[in-house]
Amino acid sequence: MNSLYNHPLIHIKDKKSFEKKITDFRLNKLQIVADFDNTITQDNWETSWSLFPKSGLMPDEYVAEEAALFDHYYPLEIDANLNHKDKDALMKEWWLAALELFVKYRLHIDIIDEIIEDECAIDFRDWMAEFLELAAIKNIPLIILSAWLTNTINEFLNYTGSQFHNIHVVSNELKFDTDWYCVGINKDLIMHSENKDEHDMPENIRKMIEWKTDIMLLGDSLSDVKMIDENLRSWALKIWFLAEKKKASMNKFMECFDIVIEDNYDSLGVPEMILDMIK
Numbered sequence: 001m002n003s004l005y006n007h008p009l010i011h012i013k014d015k016k017s018f019e020k021k022i023t024d025f026r027l028n029k030l031q032i033v034a035d036f037d038n039t040i041t042q043d044n045w046e047t048s049w050s051l052f053p054k055s056g057l058m059p060d061e062y063v064a065e066e067a068a069l070f071d072h073y074y075p076l077e078i079d080a081n082l083n084h085k086d087k088d089a090l091m092k093e094w095w096l097a098a099l100e101l102f103v104k105y106r107l108h109i110d111i112i113d114e115i116i117e118d119e120c121a122i123d124f125r126d127w128m129a130e131f132l133e134l135a136a137i138k139n140i141p142l143i144i145l146s147a148w149l150t151n152t153i154n155e156f157l158n159y160t161g162s163q164f165h166n167i168h169v170v171s172n173e174l175k176f177d178t179d180w181y182c183v184g185i186n187k188d189l190i191m192h193s194e195n196k197d198e199h200d201m202p203e204n205i206r207k208m209i210e211w212k213t214d215i216m217l218l219g220d221s222l223s224d225v226k227m228i229d230e231n232l233r234s235w236a237l238k239i240w241f242l243a244e245k246k247k248a249s250m251n252k253f254m255e256c257f258d259i260v261i262e263d264n265y266d267s268l269g270v271p272e273m274i275l276d277m278i279k
């Protein structure tokens, strides 16, 4: 515990409350909910969506159309004057249009494989593999909520040897034909920046975890706090990774979360250490 308390880059909001949560957490009641971009993965690129246009593997027409969508919708995404209902509808529109581009340009699964295998493009945070493995050994459901693509995240977990039985990816799903060209999207679940929360999880996942009253949340942006509904939980421990570029928001992060890890220190070594303490 002291190694957590005494480290200059690890900030614990309320030590008493933190210790109580660790003591009261029960392994059989615990679930983990994690964001993907810059939480599971290292904080070394803008967003995972940008990997496709930047890969050099997609047609120029795709890159142009994707950029036009970004130019149109991104100002709306960050428009503080839009209410949640309107923004939710607009973001769904954006995500649907962006996903349909994969169908229009017949994305082949090999392109996903190449992007994932490109070592420069995407990588785990330090200690992530160990953290995922420990969660699997302890049989704790780990839900990755992401507004990216189920197919790519699963491919990433496979490639890194971390596709464990307890991991459930809740994200946007592309459908492929027998020759592995993209032919459709699963429109039952469009997960975008405005609806990335447990209320939009598929029924089977919600059923599986509805009696899991203790929760550990991992994220890297303020909006990630919406991923769980604390009112439904006995205990929620929220862990945040604070990138250098967001340091100015440190106080805001400290208000919202139990632990803030600065400069990506030791990355997932901290949640791994905490998971190890829960009996």
Ligand SMILES: [Mg+2]
Pocket (backbone or CB within 6 Å): 035, 036, 037, 038, 039, 219, 220, 221
């Ligand atoms: Mg993120």
